[in-house]
Amino acid sequence: MTVQVNPEESRIAALSLPSADRVGAEFKRLGHWLMSRVFPPMLVLGVLLLLWEWLCSQPGAALPAPSVMLADTWELIVNPFYNYGGNDVGMGWQVLASLERVAYGYTLAVIAGISLGVLVGKSTWAMRGLDPLFQVLRTVPPLAWLPISLAAFQASHPSAIFVIFITAIWPIIINTSVGVRNIPEDYRNVARVLRLNGYENFTKIMLPAAAPYIFSGLRIGIGLSWLAIVAAEMLIGGVGIGFFIWDAWNASQISDIVLALVYVGLVGYALDGIVGFIGRRVTRGTAA
Amino acid sequence: MNKRYLSIEQVDKTFTRNNTETHVLDKVNLSVAQGEYIAIIGHSGCGKSTLLNIVAGLTSATSGCVILDGKEVNAPGPDRSLVFQNHSLLPWLTVYENVALAVNKVFKHTKTSAERREWVLKNLEMVGMSHALTRLPSEISGGMKQRVGIARALAMEPKLLLLDEPFGALDALTRAHLQEEVMRIQNELNNTVLMITHDVDEAVLLSDRIVMMTNGPNANIGEVLDIKLPRPRSRIELAEDPEYNHYRREVLRFLHEKQKKVETIGARAAVGPTKEVAKSAAQR
Numbered sequence: 001m002t003v004q005v006n007p008e009e010s011r012i013a014a015l016s017l018p019s020a021d022r023v024g025a026e027f028k029r030l031g032h033w034l035m036s037r038v039f040p041p042m043l044v045l046g047v048l049l050l051l052w053e054w055l056c057s058q059p060g061a062a063l064p065a066p067s068v069m070l071a072d073t074w075e076l077i078v079n080p081f082y083n084y085g086g087n088d089v090g091m092g093w094q095v096l097a098s099l100e101r102v103a104y105g106y107t108l109a110v111i112a113g114i115s116l117g118v119l120v121g122k123s124t125w126a127m128r129g130l131d132p133l134f135q136v137l138r139t140v141p142p143l144a145w146l147p148i149s150l151a152a153f154q155a156s157h158p159s160a161i162f163v164i165f166i167t168a169i170w171p172i173i174i175n176t177s178v179g180v181r182n183i184p185e186d187y188r189n190v191a192r193v194l195r196l197n198g199y200e201n202f203t204k205i206m207l208p209a210a211a212p213y214i215f216s217g218l219r220i221g222i223g224l225s226w227l228a229i230v231a232a233e234m235l236i237g238g239v240g241i242g243f244f245i246w247d248a249w250n251a252s253q254i255s256d257i258v259l260a261l262v263y264v265g266l267v268g269y270a271l272d273g274i275v276g277f278i279g280r281r282v283t284r285g286t287a288a
Numbered sequence: 289m290n291k292r293y294l295s296i297e298q299v300d301k302t303f304t305r306n307n308t309e310t311h312v313l314d315k316v317n318l319s320v321a322q323g324e325y326i327a328i329i330g331h332s333g334c335g336k337s338t339l340l341n342i343v344a345g346l347t348s349a350t351s352g353c354v355i356l357d358g359k360e361v362n363a364p365g366p367d368r369s370l371v372f373q374n375h376s377l378l379p380w381l382t383v384y385e386n387v388a389l390a391v392n393k394v395f396k397h398t399k400t401s402a403e404r405r406e407w408v409l410k411n412l413e414m415v416g417m418s419h420a421l422t423r424l425p426s427e428i429s430g431g432m433k434q435r436v437g438i439a440r441a442l443a444m445e446p447k448l449l450l451l452d453e454p455f456g457a458l459d460a461l462t463r464a465h466l467q468e469e470v471m472r473i474q475n476e477l478n479n480t481v482l483m484i485t486h487d488v489d490e491a492v493l494l495s496d497r498i499v500m501m502t503n504g505p506n507a508n509i510g511e512v513l514d515i516k517l518p519r520p521r522s523r524i525e526l527a528e529d530p531e532y533n534h535y536r537r538e539v540l541r542f543l544h545e546k547q548k549k550v551e552t553i554g555a556r557a558a559v560g561p562t563k564e565v566a567k568s569a570a571q572r
Contacts, residue, residue, distance in 0.1 A: 186376035189346055192364040194393045204389065208380040284380055284424060 064255050072255035087239055087247065095263055097239040098229050101157075102271075105164025106225045113169045113221070114214060117176020118206070127177065138170035142228035146235060156236035160229065167228040168221035172214070179213025180206060208283070215279030222275045226268045241267075293322040293480060294343070294448060298352035301338055312338050314506040315352065318499060323478045327491035329539060330501030330510075331547065336484045337452060339501075343482060344368050344450055357447055366394045369441035373453040375433040377425040377440075384421040387412060387440045394444045411443040412436070414473060431462035435469070442473070451483040455490065463487075464523065467494060475520055488543070492535045493523055500542045510547060513538055 049066050056065035064072065080092035120127045120134075145166050149159040183206060191205045207214075233242025241260055248256035301313040312335040320326055328336050341347040343354050345364040354361040356368065369390075377386045387408045395404055412418055415435040425433055434454060441449055454470075455463040467490060474481065474494075485491050491498045495515055502510040515535055517526065526532040 184376075186372060186374065187378060189364070189370070189372075190376060190378065192346065193344070193368070193370055194366055194390055195364070196393065200393070205378070208378070211380070 064258070069255040069258050072253070073259045076256065076259060087237075087243070089239060091241075091244070091259070091263055094239060094241045094244045094260075095267055098233060098241045099267070101160050101233075101240065102164055102222075102225045102229050105161040105229075106168050106222060108161070109165045109168035109172060109221060109225070110218065112165075113172030113217070114176050116169075117173045117214070117217070118180055118202075118210075120173065121177035121180025121210070131177075134170060134173060138174070142167040142224070143231050143235070146232055150236075156238060160232045160236050160240075163228055163232045164225045168225045171220035171224065172217040175213045175217025175220070176210060179210030179217075182213070183209040211279075211283045215275070215283065219272060219275045219279065222271045223268065226264075226271055230264055291321045292319045292355075293324075293357060294318075294320040294482075295355045296339070296343065296352075297355065299339070299342055299349045299354065300351040301335070301342065301347070302350045311505050312507060313342075313349075313504075314508050316507075316509060318509060320480060320482070322480055324497065325474060325479075325481045325495045326483065326497050326499060327495035328482065328484050328499045328501060329486070329488070329491050329543070330507070331503055331543065332486070334501045334504045335507040336501055340450055340452055340482065340484055343448070344370055366390070366444045367447045368450055369444040369446040369448075370450045370452065371434070371437045371441045371454045373456045375425070375430075375437040377433055377436055379425050382422050382424055383412065383417060383428070383436050384408060386425070386436055387443050390440050391443050407443060411439040414442065414476075415439045415469060429462075431458055431466060434458065434466060438466075438470070438473075442477070442479075447480065449479045449481045451481060453484050453486065456486065463490075467523075470494065471519075471521065488536055488539045489523075491539060492517075492532060493521060493526065498535075498539060500539065500547075503547050511542055 053065045053067060055061065056063050056068075070077075076091050080090045082090040083093065116130070120130055142163050145163050146159060149162040149166075150156070153159050153162065187205050187209050191201045196204060229240070230242040230245065233240035234246040237243050237246075241264055245257055245260045248254075248260065296316055296318040299313055299316045300311075303310045303312060316339060318326075328339065330336050338347060342349045343356075343361065345361050345368065348362065361368070378389070381389060388404070391399075391404050391408050391411075395407070399407065409418070409421075412421065415438050417432060417435050417439060420428055420432065425436070428436075434457075438454070455466055458466065471494060483491075483494065492515060498513040498515060499509055500511045500513065502508050513535060517529070517532060517535075
């Protein structure tokens with residue numbers, strides 16, 4: 001009996017051999033990545049959850065164990081975008097409402113902060129005049145601004161935005177001014193030899209040269225905004241993750257609070273990651 | 289040919305810091321013809337860089353003036369392009385963009401955008417960097433960065449090319465290679481060049497005239513040596529050439545006998561501002 005070998009088939013086999021190898025290598029790399037990057041945090045998280053479960057299952061424990069918490073909040077977890085009117089909306093909406101406030105306040109802080117930072121970095125006179133003021137004001141805790149902004153705006157929404165603004169602006173101003181002041185002499189000489197005008201100098205030399213500093217300010221700023229919004233919303237009420245936490249506390253729904261904290265943490269981490277990513281893209285890897 | 293294409297007349301420079309005055313340059317006079325390649329050599333601290341910065345317009349002279357092609361120099365401009373020792377490329381721009389920034393500014397109204405693009409590519413080709421147009425400065429070697437710096441300076445079509453120890457930070461082989469390139473380009477374009485150097489061989493090999501400066505403070509031009517070696521020059525043939533060695537010896541004698549540098553800490557302090565101080569003084 002003769003075995004008929006289809007030439008087409010054997011070619012496919014020959015072709016697929018190296019690619020099978022490549023798939024294998026790819027799997028190996030993926031496996032290595034999972035082992036080195038995903039496994040350790042998962043392990044630690046698992047151990048902590050077990051510890052938490054064990055501690056809070058003891059008689060007389062004040063906080064719910066993870067299993068209890070999961071059961072309590074299951075409705076909220078699987079249904080992030082329900083809307084029963086008023087403050088009774090899903091976690092997704094709560095987070096989005098907070099994010100909207102942060103977006104307004106932070107955007108204003110970025111515009112004002114970078115402008116003031118450039119001014120202070122460029123002008124010695126502005127620096128001498130404004131820097132002491134900035135150094136004092138930046139130590140004022142975010143919530144201390146809330147009563148005075150409520151008094152000024154007579155409304156909770158703009159007050160919350162103002163608190164975000166005033167919290168995020170200081171690191172942006174200070175980092176921008178340091179970045180502008182530290183532009184290497186060489187880059188300034190390039191601008192002078194080319195006779196770049198004010199606008200060209202600003203967009204082509206100053207901003208890119210200071211960008212690594214500016215982005216580290218922006219990153220600190222977004223972190224502080226997110227810290228401040230949760231605290232501010234607790235006081236002003238309405239829809240928002242901060243007020244959700246306060247509301248849950250008043251209703252003694254401790255499980256809801258824990259869930260909200262997980263959301264707050266994850267969103268804060270994502271915001272930091274997004275600003276960091278934009279920074280790396282804009283500065284082409286020269287930023288930290 | 290205009291023998292006084294560039295003339296440095298009675299240039300004096302005094303830096304003042306904390307109420308102590310340091311007289312760096314004392315009435316320096318120099319005339320340069322169009323197309324001439326001048327090397328300025330001297331010990332560190334003799335004010336060579338200060339002189340170059342005054343010609344560039346980055347520092348202003350305390351008294352005296354610099355005249356280039358009939359016009360007084362009092363501010364930096366693209367007619368005097370610089371190549372610095374530390375290349376000073378903008379790290380956020382690619383090789384192409386670094387040169388294009390200069391070309392687009394200088395020829396904004398005189399060339400179309402297609403012509404400007406062509407011109408950028410031509411200059412990068414001249415220094416042998418066509419293969420790395422999209423690379424960032426951090427991704428290329430020191431010698432390549434210096435090539436891009438030279439391309440940027442040449443692309444401005446300057447009346448005067450100023451080289452501030454352009455090969456000082458490079459290893460000996462790369463330096464030799466770049467010197468060859470500069471000689472080749474100079475044969476082609478016949479630029480007027482003012483180059484600062486510490487390297488005696490480099491000065492003799494590249495230049496038409498070597499300006500030797502006395503030690504600072506109160507530095508001045510000590511001697512000027514005409515280098516009458518025929519071009520194109522080859523470093524290998526010149527190594528055996530008695531005339532070349534004579535010039536070399538002349539410069540070495542000036543530097544190590546007539547202007548012997550005594551390096552002590554006290555003397556250094558007495559010399560006055562270091563480069564950094566001079567730079568910050570220049571900013572004020």
